[in-house]
Amino acid sequence: MTLYRQLLIFTVILFVALFAGIWVEKLHSTRSFLVTQLESHAQDTATSLGLSLSPVMVDNDIATVDTMINAVFDRGYYRVISFKDMEGEVITERILKVEIAGVPDWFVNLVPIKSPNAESLVMAGWNQAGKLYVESHPGFAYQTMWEAMVRISIYFLLSVSTVLLLGGLGLRMLLKPLKQVELQAEAICRREYHIQDKLPKTRELRQVVNSMNRMTNQVREMFASQSKIAENLRRKAYSDQVTGLGNRRYLSAQVEARLEAAQGVARGALLIVQLENLKKINDFDGFAAGDTLLKKVADILKQETQVIDDVALARLTGGDFGIFISAIDPADVNSVAESISRNIRKLAIEVDSQVENIAHVGGVTYDYVPTLSKLLSEADNALQGARRKGANQWLVAELSSQEDQTVKGKIWWKETLEDVLAKDDIFLYGQPVVSSADHSRVLHQELLSRIAMQSGEIVSAGVFVPLAERLQLVSKLDMVVLAKVFEQKEKMATLKSIAVNISPSSLGDSLFVKWILAQLQRLPGNAPHIIFEFSEYGAVQYIDLVKDFSREVQGLGHGIGLDHFGQSFANFGYLKSLRPEYVKIDRAFTKELESDQGDSEFFIGALCGVAHSLDIRVIAEGVERDDQVAMLLELNIDALQGYLFGQPQQV
Template sequence: MTLFKQLILFTLMLFLILFTGTLLLSFNNTRSFLLNQLESHAQDTATSLGLAISQRAVEEDRASLESMINAVFDRGYYQTIRYVNVEGKVVVERQLAVTFEDVPSWFIALAPLDPPEASANVMAGWRQGGKIYVRSHPGFAYSALWKDSARMTLWFLSCAVFVFLVGGLGLRLLLRPLALVQRQADAICRKEYESQEPLPRTRELRQVVIAMNRMTFKVKEMFEEQAAFAEGFREHAYFDSLTGLGNRRYFEMQMRSRQEEREGAGGGLLLLVQIRDLQRLNRQRGLQAGDELLKAAAFILRDLAQSCSNPVLARLTGGDFAAFLPDSLSWEAPKIAEKTANALSRLAERKLSATENVANIGAVTYDTPTALGSLLSEADLALRTAQQKGPNAWHIRGITEETEKLPAGEQQWRRTLEDVLQARRIRFDAQAVVRTAVRNDCMHLEVFSRIVRGEDGVEFRAELFLPFAERLGLVSLLDRIVLEEAMRLDRQKLGVDAVAVNISPASLHDDDFRSWLHSALRDLPPSAPRLVFEFAESAAIRSLDSVRQFREHIRQWGHAVALDHYGQSLSRLGYLQLLRPDYVKVDRAYTEALKDSAGDSRFYIGSLCSVAHSIDVLVIAEGVETEEQIDMLKTLNIDGLQGYAIDRPKPMAGNSAGS
């Protein structure tokens, strides 16, 4: 029970006690007064009547006695008038039945009035003629007592209602600071930090609010320090402080992770960009001029990667940059390289470079898993060739094995995807995610999809077709098909309560998709599993408001939102507090970099766990492939594990590609 209700009840109880005591005291006083009045009334009547009938009593004139007694009895309000002669014989007696019309019977039983009988001697001189007895009728007394009690009760009830309404309003105003303190405490539990202003005037409440504000500030300061430490460590280990891009360590870690993935990275485009005559610029204009040129080049590379998902951008050393674009295929490479070279060459017009020859670009395309060393070697050869071509030149080399299997251009991709989606030729696999502490406790299953081309049955993984599905506006239809399959699953047969599905933030901007999804979630049968919508971190950051609103909407039906490949985008940790995903999956690059207890990756994962746990966000490691990694992750307080060391993706029962 709330303090407000307790205070109201306590006030009403005190009021009830006061009312009961006052009512009883007033009731008894009134009752005693009325009994005295009845007794006095009866005695006065007996005395006056005894004097009036004395002569008739001595003469034993019965008719006159009756007339005189009847006159008094009819004129007054008496219960009994009785005249008894000296022998004790009743000569005349009048009685009136005791009935009450306007007084409840329960009140009469509760407050009995037994008026005393008064008497007087009938004397004629020294001679006694008899005795007169009079008892007043209690009807008027009962009526007066009932009306007085009813008026007092009505008055107290009116006062009680007034006290309840006005006092309740006053208590709410007085206790409002406590309600705000409760809201502050709830906000802290949600890892939100609110201060209460203005301070209440009541001294005790003011001190409580001041203490609460101080605690809120301290907790917020602790979280910010914790997040700043984790971010600072990651920046030191993986960031280039000048350009804000990743450093060489970050680049190699990300590339090895993608290249060493068991199923392979599929393909992509790697560019090496070399800024020319940087040392000459530093000598002529100073280090600040060189720094401005490097920052401008980094800005161009960021702009280049805007349309790509999960790019890897890094400054390797000095004026050397690397850009890995996993979504790009060989036929797109010349356009990308030329656009980048033209943008860099325009830096000379802004007088940022020492010469017109700003940069050369070497690029390598590949469509089959290739070792990082080979990629860098081919890209370096392409860069040397570009340098020989002349100022601001670019050159592309290709590594291919089965290029002919992939659609050759955007229109071929459109026809392939539309055919696949219409025929629903999609294959679904599932992989378990388990709790670190108990490896046989499955947290959820993650669903992976492949499309199957109709004419030859060739399968394409999501890494290959998703960029084109987004670019061609087909990704929402693809996400809908995947979600429809997930919604048909039975949690009893799966053996888990939750299924994770990767969807694109671009689908959230499709009105038809949102309308369908909200209706489908509302009508989801009880047997269906709880859905976890996973978004790639880099894509989620670009659509942060849409993802946050989506999370708030689906949580009313018990579903969840999570971030995949966390740490890949080198973003700040602050947005976690705004988005509040149910969990984040640490990018496999950090998992694979776990080498020893003093490694940077270990410290980063440990710091991330500390920050995420402080705002009730779980942390899951993906790409776990060895027992050594599992042992080290256990020491970092990580919540879940996913990878080949735990479970391999398996075809989902009852879900296969359409024919």
């Protein structure tokens, strides 16, 4: 708590204590005065009224007595006026119930007042006619005390407010030098050195300011010399000269230091951003253009991670960037990776050499303390997965604490995949694609492949398919997956339509294509309609192979579909020649509908117009919330897919 607040609070406490004493004393004195007044009032009334009744009682005129008592009682200052004979029998009596208007009950209970009373004899000549009893009403006393206490409380509040206002301003002026000292100290922490020229008049404060000024000068000289040496060494050892980010050595040091400090309990992520065509840009546009692109990417990384507390950014080599984040939730890592990928993709329009594929983002999250080599290896695998998904794509994998701690390299993955292929250890999972008009109507089931590791863990296709492509095992893998599909005759008979993902590069294997066509020809009449789904980026890369394959399968009553549509910058024109049954909008565009920029909405609307003119359905993937559904329906989407309508289930 600041000194200013402490002084204000202390002042308030003093005022409250003073007010409490004055309030209690004022209440006590007022109560005593009013009680004395009531006693005097009751006695005077009893005496005077008794004398007035004596002549009337000579004639025993009770009616007149009653009239005289009523006249006095109706003034409202009495609770009881009672006239009794000498034997105690009531001749006439008036009683008023005690009701105190305008005074809170707590105040009445706090200050009890016993109603004063008085008696007098009433004579009838020389004989005693009776006794007159008068008791005052306490309401007037309570009302008078309450009004007095309210007034004094109001005066006190006004006084306190005035003192606090003026005293607060005065304290601020007196303590202003201390505030300047605080700002001076904070400035030193920021390597800013301010000198207070205006010295306070108070001797003690002036000495503090002078000492602070001397220390500031000494620290400034010390930091000036040491900072110059340290910055030069750091720039040479840990900084990238082009982007201003850290270099590989810097990132390695940061990662290892944080992992070592975790001591067995950790959570974080490592992302790798890889520019795909930096050499081409350097060759066609010059190294200055390449450096400009690197700087823009670095700026994007800084912007997207500026709100993260613990992050290390580095340019690893060439067009590779590394991002290490400590203590971050996996869901947030996905959000960061997607945002980086989306912003880097926008740089394509600024490159003179018309490069479409700018960069891929791959990353890995962890919930235990791995080694740096393992993080880099798994992040590189994820990077390959992002490359397979298409141009300018991202992928973040999870590194579970249950996994083997040894690094799984190409040899390990090759042996594992070959073992999986030999044993057919592949499982199929299905996820529905529903009609946008009727969410209960399933248009088709998309079949997704999974493999079982030796540890029993189920691994999704996004992990092992990129590795299979790099290891030239993808066509064999696709063949095993399709064989699993064709074997599901009983389950297939209950489905009208299914979609199966295969790699476009597999179509380069003529034996694989012939095998598929042969299997399709042998399918029974009740077999479902099969849609072979390709990623848009891969389909564009192998457009001629996909066209030939599409003609063949369409001739057999089946078709093809395009997944992750929008990843490539290819024109919509190729849809006319390819004629897929549907195009599935990439989930990045679905998510971008949340913003008000309108780019995603325009893209989806334009795509729907072109696709519908060619009788091609449009599917939105990654739908997870009702508000996304509402926006997509307005854009004339035909079908929806996502966790909102069902998670993948084993078939």
